[in-house]
Amino acid sequence: MHQRPLPNHPGIQLSVVGFGGVVLSNRPQSECDADVAWAVDRGINYFDVAPQYANAQELMGPALAPYRDQVFLACKTLERRADAAAAELDDSLRKLKTDRFDLYQLHSLKSVADFEEAAADGGALHTVLEARAAGKTRLIGVSCHDEDAALAAVASGHFDSVMLPINYANLNHSTFGTRLLPAAQAANLTLISLKALAKGKLTTTWEDRKHAKCWYDVCGPDEPELAHLQLRYALNQPGVVAALPPGQPEIYKMAVAHAAADISPLSDQEHARLAAAYARPASAPLFPQDPTG
Numbered sequence: 001m002h003q004r005p006l007p008n009h010p011g012i013q014l015s016v017v018g019f020g021g022v023v024l025s026n027r028p029q030s031e032c033d034a035d036v037a038w039a040v041d042r043g044i045n046y047f048d049v050a051p052q053y054a055n056a057q058e059l060m061g062p063a064l065a066p067y068r069d070q071v072f073l074a075c076k077t078l079e080r081r082a083d084a085a086a087a088e089l090d091d092s093l094r095k096l097k098t099d100r101f102d103l104y105q106l107h108s109l110k111s112v113a114d115f116e117e118a119a120a121d122g123g124a125l126h127t128v129l130e131a132r133a134a135g136k137t138r139l140i141g142v143s144c145h146d147e148d149a150a151l152a153a154v155a156s157g158h159f160d161s162v163m164l165p166i167n168y169a170n171l172n173h174s175t176f177g178t179r180l181l182p183a184a185q186a187a188n189l190t191l192i193s194l195k196a197l198a199k200g201k202l203t204t205t206w207e208d209r210k211h212a213k214c215w216y217d218v219c220g221p222d223e224p225e226l227a228h229l230q231l232r233y234a235l236n237q238p239g240v241v242a243a244l245p246p247g248q249p250e251i252y253k254m255a256v257a258h259a260a261a262d263i264s265p266l267s268d269q270e271h272a273r274l275a276a277a278y279a280r281p282a283s284a285p286l287f288p289q290d291p292t293g
Helices: 029-041 056-070 082-095 112-119 124-133 147-156 168-173 180-186 224-235 249-261 268-277
Strands: 003-006 009-015 046-048 072-077 101-109 137-144 161-165 190-194 198-200 240-244
Touching: 003 240, 009 240, 029 056, 029 249, 056 072, 056 082, 072 082, 072 124, 082 101, 082 124, 101 112, 101 124, 101 147, 101 161, 112 124, 112 147, 124 137, 137 147, 137 190, 147 161, 147 180, 161 180, 168 198, 168 224, 180 190, 224 240, 224 249, 224 268
Parallel strands: 046 072, 072 101, 101 137, 137 161, 161 190, 190 240
Antiparallel strands: 003 009
16 A cells, blocks of 8 residues: 655655544444454555544454554544543543544534634643643644635644545535645645545435445445546645545445555546546535535
């Protein structure tokens, strides 16, 4: 598996595809153990999880324990107050059977006001800064589904990394992400692509969606060529070090195979094929979302 150094911490290298905890949620422990071992055997060293991913922490902890010193473990908090975030961080450490994280993030910032709440006196940012000082995490970051929130986090100067949905449909059909890419690069921050294989909003009802762990329309194993092009597109955006594929196990394993095979920049012909595939998109870009919806 290809690995890349973090631009702001070049001594740390991440596999270009990370292992998202959703892959494990609500599955038997034996399957989770096997999937984590499968990933490590293929050179995956970046694992990401959060308390909100059902029981993924409880499952990942035992599965990852034999490999903990070989991998980069990232976790998150959705809490916005310092005391609640501190309690959640310690609970995550316990469930994941570790004494430290490599990256701890403010999870799912949805607006500038959301970030400002976390950054205010008594906010969760105080907890993550203290955690870094105390050695409970090496790095701190944010995950966002709002570009303005991501830009506010970058401007604060506190963070090592930003996670944002970065994919072809967003960048070419809604411009979502186009402001963050240069801002993060100018600040020398690490970028992680979320939803690299997203095509857009669901075109079916929730009950009829094709993949149970995907809440959006996604390139799956039935479109392997398009999925590979999308993954390579996301991984070659400026500053992007790695991508976290969807949590559907078969899609995740497809992404691992694609990344192991080829992560080179797209040729002009391949760009044209992606453009043709989205010339008449079946669904609206996933972001930005209607804040009233």
